[in-house]
Amino acid sequence: MNVIGRLTRLFGLVVIPVFGLVSPLLVIPAITSTFDANAWVAVALGQSVGGAASVVVELGWGLNGPQRVARQSPAISRLTMAMSVLSKFVVFVPVTIVAFFVAGGLSPAHQLESGLVAIGSAALGLSCSWFFIGTQRVGSLVLTDALPRMLCAAASAMLILLGAPLWTYAVLGLLLPSLLSVSLAITLNGVSYSHFRKFSFRRIIGLIVCQGSALSGRALSAMYIALPVTIVTLAAPAAAPVFAAAERLQRMYLQLLAAFPNMMQGWVGKPGTRVAKRSRINSAVLYNAGLGVVAGVAYSFMAPAVAAFVFSGVAPIPFEVACLGGVLIFFVSTSRATGGLALVSLRKIHVIAWSALAGSVIGVPAIFVLARYYGPAGGVLGEVIAELVVLCVQLVTFATSGKRDAQADRVDGTSAVNPITSRQ
Known part of the structure; x- marks a missing residue:
């Protein structure tokens, strides 16, 4: 790839984290200026527990997925995306139930909101961003992931400043953009119902087991990456x-x-x-x-x-x-x-x-x-x-x-x- 192509791709990959950076910069000041310090701790605790849960939901696809699809043909890569989405949703439901009760139980105040933030944060693991990183489709990554998150975060910040309850951030700022991101990625990449039909529940469970090596590294990392806020809150x-x-x-x-x-x-x-x-x-x-x-x-x-x-x-x-x-x-x-x-x-x-x-x-x-x-x-x-x-x-x-x-x-x-x- 020539220098111009590399610079263009680098610019796109920088724009995406910038969008991700703007989202919390819009929401956190709205929360801390509207509510008290206990609300901020509740949100941070929910993000901590939910962040650890999102690592399990993500199943290690962000680790070994990009280099895998980089070597695949478009037809095979669509099947890989379908496998990824199915396996993540199988894990998502039980993991988020646990995350909700853990965050709510540990939070000193705003227990419901902390639990909902944990669910919304866990949904970040559903993202297909790893796929577009591996296939080097930066524009698609911006459209399907970065842009929805920024727009939903801005909307939730605006509503909170106008008097909306704290759980608005969890539902509108975290959970909704994650679900939109997966839907847009599936649509844009041409993954159809026929791709999902190729995988039985038994095969999906086998796939989850096969992702064990990548998942174990991610899950263990969550102990010191995603959970420190929870640990410090207890200590x-x-x-x-x-x-x-x-x-x-x-x-x-x-x-x-x-x-x-x-x-x-x-x-x-x-x-x-x-x-x-x-x-x-x-x-x-x-x-x-x-x-x-x-x-x-x-x-x-x-x-x-x-x-x-x-x-x-x-x-x-x-x-x-x-x-x-x-x-x-x-x-x-x-x-x-x-x-x-x-x-x-x-x-x-x-x-x-x-x-x-x-x-x-x-x-x-x-x-x-x-x-x-x-x-x-x-x-x-x-x-x-x-x-x-x-x-x-x-x-x-x-x-x-x-x-x-x-x-x-x-x-x-x-x-x-x-x-x-x-x-x-």
């Missing part, structure tokens, strides 16, 4: 508003940064020789790490000022918390490349699950204990520790695989390619 309720604000800004910022590794999915996953493939992988890791350094420093200085606007003074973010968030952003940006790009391309998805398990085992108690004694800063530090453990496990596997490939190249008589100077 130190007084720290919950500020921690939830910092955590939310971090995730919004990381959503914007996701454009970069998403753009590389098709490039890293395309067919090629072993040497060329390793060159692309190495480059992807280096580029994402560099992006993480720049983005982390920028976040450290911007977060306190942005929080003052977004959260209407309800949850001010101290500078030390912002700096820890910047370190977290660097680790996440790098692990997105070592895990979601490198290990997937090397067919070592099981290592992502092991790294997530290590991060959860160390990170969850670290978040709880540190938040209990050091408040919001301790909670973010626990997240940093979890992400560092994940990154170390992935880097060790990645480095070991590189050494084995280099030895194989010498045996085959293949000269190594410099990952910095060589591009494909």
